[in-house]
Amino acid sequence: MKVKQYRKILLLVLMICAAILFGCVERALGRQLSTQQIASEWSAEDSYAQISCFFSKDAAVTRTM
Numbered sequence: 001m002k003v004k005q006y007r008k009i010l011l012l013v014l015m016i017c018a019a020i021l022f023g024c025v026e027r028a029l030g031r032q033l034s035t036q037q038i039a040s041e042w043s044a045e046d047s048y049a050q051i052s053c054f055f056s057k058d059a060a061v062t063r064t065m
Contacts (some may be wrong), residue, residue, distance in 0.1 A: 053063050
């Protein structure tokens, strides 16, 4: 019976380690996305930020400058 308990504990520890590793990798890869870095290319002073906005097809949106 002790062997089964050790296996369960070992499996739980391995799952926790895998979750932590996956979180670290996901975070590192997310920082490397070009869309995350594009704002720094727009401005040398880093005073700009990128945002995304979506409108429905029926929205009466016009572009003004």
